[in-house]
Amino acid sequence: MATAVPLERDAVAGAFAGPRHEVRLPGVTLHRLSPATGPALDLLAAGVGPALAASSVAAALTAGALEGAPYDLVVSAGIGGGFQPDAPVGSLVVADEITAADLGAETPDGFLPVTELGFGTVTHRPPGALVRALVAVTGARAGAVLTVSTVTGTAGRTAALRARHPRALAEAMEGFGVAEAAAAHGVPVLELRAVSNAVGPRDRAAWRIGEALAALTEGFGKLAPVLESWNPHEP
Numbered sequence: 001m002a003t004a005v006p007l008e009r010d011a012v013a014g015a016f017a018g019p020r021h022e023v024r025l026p027g028v029t030l031h032r033l034s035p036a037t038g039p040a041l042d043l044l045a046a047g048v049g050p051a052l053a054a055s056s057v058a059a060a061l062t063a064g065a066l067e068g069a070p071y072d073l074v075v076s077a078g079i080g081g082g083f084q085p086d087a088p089v090g091s092l093v094v095a096d097e098i099t100a101a102d103l104g105a106e107t108p109d110g111f112l113p114v115t116e117l118g119f120g121t122v123t124h125r126p127p128g129a130l131v132r133a134l135v136a137v138t139g140a141r142a143g144a145v146l147t148v149s150t151v152t153g154t155a156g157r158t159a160a161l162r163a164r165h166p167r168a169l170a171e172a173m174e175g176f177g178v179a180e181a182a183a184a185h186g187v188p189v190l191e192l193r194a195v196s197n198a199v200g201p202r203d204r205a206a207w208r209i210g211e212a213l214a215a216l217t218e219g220f221g222k223l224a225p226v227l228e229s230w231n232p233h234e235p
């Protein structure tokens, strides 16, 4: 599980009982949980933003592969902004697509994603069966989660994102980076966000980080049995 900051990592850890110890690797420190039942789980505070998140997750994936213990799944998790009214503050959003919303070029005729410039990718799709199972147990809403390098802070930018991504429920800053690292290792990815604020004109006083962290802990508590019964070879 890759969160941006330690506060989010500890909110996820709060859902799991059992011992936890640190594993120091070049470039990253994992918090390894060994639950009484089910597979071991590594938690990583991977940093804020897609670049640092990608490099941190890639370091962990490479270490696992070299140790002969490759990961089955990578989960990007944390707080995020919700597009209103579809993703209210305190709700959970699971990504059925993880899309880089600002990776491309501005032109006089509008934004062009890198794919239209002839390279790269802008979307990763988590396994459908896992997304559906997650929705069923947590009540999370499923939709596109956008990755941005700049937190949206105006009505104009919000409207532009909604127009380009009508299925978007949330935005955050790490999912696409985490998904790129996972894809490079052939490992499936999930993104789960607890909504701490509405996407829109910046209103710091309205952020509900504590409420979102509590929703994250509750969501992960329900997620554990799903992960245990998930078959990695199912699409």
Ligand SMILES: O=C(O)c1cccc(C(=O)CC[C@H]2O[C@@H](n3cnc4c(=O)[nH]cnc43)[C@H](O)[C@@H]2O)c1
Residues within 6 Å of the ligand: 004, 005, 048, 049, 078, 079, 080, 081, 082, 148, 150, 151, 152, 171, 172, 173, 174, 196, 197, 198, 199, 202, 204
């Ligand atoms: O604007 C501020 O004063 C401010 C205060 C505390 C934190 C921030 C952040 O930008 C946190 C970014 C962090 O949280 C995720 N996140 C949460 N909400 C959003 C959002 O609406 N848009 C993008 N990212 C968001 C993000 O994944 C980062 O890890 C600002």
